[in-house]
Amino acid sequence: MKTYYLALIGGQLFGVDKECVAGVGIRDESKVKPQEENGKNILPLPDGNFATICDLQTLLVGGEALRARQSHYLIVTYQGRFTALVMTGKGSLVMVDDTSPSALPPAFIGRSRALISGVLINCTDLILQLNLDALAKVPDWLASRENCKQKELLNNGAGQ
Amino acid sequence: MTSEGRQTEIRAFLLPLAVADAAGDVFCLFSQNQVVEILGRRPIQQIPFSPAYLVGVVNYFDQLLPVISLDKLCNPKQLGCNGGYQQLVVIRTGTVDPATGEPLKAVIVASTRVRLEKLSAQVLATTFTESEAPISLKNTGLLRGYIQRESGGIALIDLSRVVQGTFSDVTQAD
Numbered sequence: 001m002k003t004y005y006l007a008l009i010g011g012q013l014f015g016v017d018k019e020c021v022a023g024v025g026i027r028d029e030s031k032v033k034p035q036e037e038n039g040k041n042i043l044p045l046p047d048g049n050f051a052t053i054c055d056l057q058t059l060l061v062g063g064e065a066l067r068a069r070q071s072h073y074l075i076v077t078y079q080g081r082f083t084a085l086v087m088t089g090k091g092s093l094v095m096v097d098d099t100s101p102s103a104l105p106p107a108f109i110g111r112s113r114a115l116i117s118g119v120l121i122n123c124t125d126l127i128l129q130l131n132l133d134a135l136a137k138v139p140d141w142l143a144s145r146e147n148c149k150q151k152e153l154l155n156n157g158a159g160q
Numbered sequence: 161m162t163s164e165g166r167q168t169e170i171r172a173f174l175l176p177l178a179v180a181d182a183a184g185d186v187f188c189l190f191s192q193n194q195v196v197e198i199l200g201r202r203p204i205q206q207i208p209f210s211p212a213y214l215v216g217v218v219n220y221f222d223q224l225l226p227v228i229s230l231d232k233l234c235n236p237k238q239l240g241c242n243g244g245y246q247q248l249v250v251i252r253t254g255t256v257d258p259a260t261g262e263p264l265k266a267v268i269v270a271s272t273r274v275r276l277e278k279l280s281a282q283v284l285a286t287t288f289t290e291s292e293a294p295i296s297l298k299n300t301g302l303l304r305g306y307i308q309r310e311s312g313g314i315a316l317i318d319l320s321r322v323v324q325g326t327f328s329d330v331t332q333a334d
Binding site (some may be wrong): 010012060104109126 | 326
């Protein structure tokens with residue numbers, strides 16, 4: 001059994017090994033204002049470090065339409081890097097048997113498979129185990145995706 | 161009905177499809193053998209970075225099954241309409257997991273209720289004609305056949321590449 005920190009993001013449960021959780025912060029721009037650096041939003045941390053902000057809700061189907069209020073940051077640390085996951089509520093701790101997580105079905109490939117290392121079935125809940133190595137790359141993936149979208153829009157505009 | 165009549169009668173499940181460039185109604189046909197169960201609404205766990213036609217996963221008897229939206233698969237450029245569904249159709253895809261050799265099932269989202277029809281050999285022979293499929297259906301590369309009858313078109317879609325993860329949809333790629 002292992003202790004996982006559960007984050008509710010876009011109505012879905014994501015699990016992070018508690019050992020990798022550096023803290024939880026309130027998402028309040030009047031107190032801590034995110035900054036932009038190289039197309040990525042970063043959050044100053046009290047110890048002088050910075051966490052790259054990662055909003056997984058935008059990646060979920062209908063993420064924009066079903067946008068729930070995301071009130072907190074879950075600060076995750078992995079290999080000296082910090083990621084601030086935007087989440088709904090403060091999250092919670094749960095003890096889970098993670099010895100045999102289910103793998104995603106083979107239909108899921110690429111980045112979705114890289115990001116979700118396994119799925120834990122906890123009674124009626126499905127908890128998506130986040131691969132922290134991939135999670136650290138998500139802000140870069142999002143930035144490159146945004147660039148591609150903008151190029152596509154420009155190309156479409158030029159074509160018309 | 162005679163025993164001969166019963167033998168030549170097949171039961172099929174017709175799932176209404178939203179195909180933007182189709183003149184009339186279009187249904188996707190699943191044989192009775194393909195359909196495992198029809199489920200009501202239940203939580204679907206969405207997976208980040210997945211294409212729009214992969215709605216998420218559901219836990220089905222401790223097995224994770226991919227949830228597929230055929231509407232999104234057939235209309236990749238159409239935005240929105242991610243919301244409601246009425247039923248989830250658990251199907252056998254007839255293919256196996258290349259890694260484990262396990263038969264692969266999938267769950268199809270039905271935005272309106274699935275119809276069960278009994279089709280006799282006579283009906284099959286007289287009311288159906290082979291027809292040109294709408295372009296958006298052809299473009300999926302998954303169409304196995306398309307037939308037409310008065311009440312609309314019927315598509316046979318092969319989902320094996322989708323569930324095996326070998327289907328690449330350029331419009332959805334990240």
